[in-house]
Amino acid sequence: MNMEYHNPVLLKETVDGLNIKPDGVYVDVTFGGGGHSKEILKRLGESGKLYAFDQDKDALENAIDDPRFTLIHENFRFIKRFLRFYGVKQVDGVLADFGVSSHQFDVAERGFSTRFEAKLDMRMNQDEGLSAFHVVNEYSEEQIKQVLLQYGELRSAPAMARLIVEYRQTEPIVTSEQLKLVLKKFLPPRHENKVLAQIYQAIRIEVNQEIEVLKEFLLQTPEILNERGRLSFISYHSLEDRLVKRFIRNGMFEGEPERDMFGNFEVPLKKVGGLIVPTKEEIKINNRARSAKLRIAEKV
Numbered sequence: 001m002n003m004e005y006h007n008p009v010l011l012k013e014t015v016d017g018l019n020i021k022p023d024g025v026y027v028d029v030t031f032g033g034g035g036h037s038k039e040i041l042k043r044l045g046e047s048g049k050l051y052a053f054d055q056d057k058d059a060l061e062n063a064i065d066d067p068r069f070t071l072i073h074e075n076f077r078f079i080k081r082f083l084r085f086y087g088v089k090q091v092d093g094v095l096a097d098f099g100v101s102s103h104q105f106d107v108a109e110r111g112f113s114t115r116f117e118a119k120l121d122m123r124m125n126q127d128e129g130l131s132a133f134h135v136v137n138e139y140s141e142e143q144i145k146q147v148l149l150q151y152g153e154l155r156s157a158p159a160m161a162r163l164i165v166e167y168r169q170t171e172p173i174v175t176s177e178q179l180k181l182v183l184k185k186f187l188p189p190r191h192e193n194k195v196l197a198q199i200y201q202a203i204r205i206e207v208n209q210e211i212e213v214l215k216e217f218l219l220q221t222p223e224i225l226n227e228r229g230r231l232s233f234i235s236y237h238s239l240e241d242r243l244v245k246r247f248i249r250n251g252m253f254e255g256e257p258e259r260d261m262f263g264n265f266e267v268p269l270k271k272v273g274g275l276i277v278p279t280k281e282e283i284k285i286n287n288r289a290r291s292a293k294l295r296i297a298e299k300v
């Protein structure tokens with residue numbers, strides 16, 4: 001396994017969650033370094049199939065040479081369309097390990113990490129137009145405020161947005177170092193990394209349209225699952241986890257579903273077991289596992 005690229009989180013638990021049938025068809029929508037995909041392939045027989053998605057070109061280098069495996073370089077918001085393209089209508093399970101890979105964090109130029117000085121970028125798909133530079137330099141003050149408020153849950157969002165807009169009247173904010181300087185007064189020395197991480201998270205979610213993408217994706221999953229097919233999803237922040245949890249419970253993001261003639265909710269999925277989080281031992285070995293939350297569901 002390519003351990004340098006990404007160390008898979010909750011590996012056994014997530015793949016166990018799929019309840020793999022050796023001749024089944026599965027999808028790993030966040031291929032990355034392929035850690036979860038390799039585990040799925042180990043449990044599949046000769047006639048099983050695995051389709052994987054990743055929108056990052058870098059992940060393509062980890063493609064697994066196996067006749068049962070197909071890697072699709074696309075955004076998983078188009079899952080139904082691309083599975084159709086490969087002649088697949090229904091699958092037995094979908095695995096997702098949302099967010100950014102260690103590789104994406106560790107390559108300074110990608111701009112995801114607060115550890116490096118880099119150009120403002122944060123695109124998971126290097127061919128997309130919208131980058132962190134655009135968000136910081138071209139969004140209106142109101143839009144920046146909303147991004148920081150909604151996706152970073154930052155109370156100082158209005159003042160931060162004002163400072164950004166003021167500063168960029170003199171010169172564009174091109175690098176992470178400049179952004180840090182502009183927002184310096186909001187970064188208390190003892191919590192600098194925490195606040196910076198919230199700011200980065202907010203911009204990254206906006207750049208990659210992560211909330212819209214997640215919603216579009218979730219809405220397609222009941223349709224592509226076979227009866228008793230499984231979803232096994234790892235989230236890394238509360239906005240993401242809340243959407244996954246609500247969707248599994250209600251089949252929607254807001255409000256409540258209709259009831260059937262017996263007064264039960266009519267929902268496409270039922271949860272399997274409770275929330276799963278990594279053990280202390282796993283977090284010790286792999287710090288990136290610390291905020292992981294795994295939820296499993298089955299098509300009813």
Ligand SMILES: C[S@@+](CC[C@H](N)C(=O)[O-])C[C@H]1O[C@@H](n2cnc3c(N)ncnc32)[C@H](O)[C@@H]1O
Nearest residue numbers: 006008030032033034035036054055056075076
């Ligand atoms: C946390 S990593 C997955 C790591 C993988 N499970 C492993 O074991 O190596 C998430 C990966 O999903 C990809 N990704 C995130 N959002 C995506 C999307 N909407 N469409 C396609 N790929 C996406 C990222 O580019 C990244 O490589």
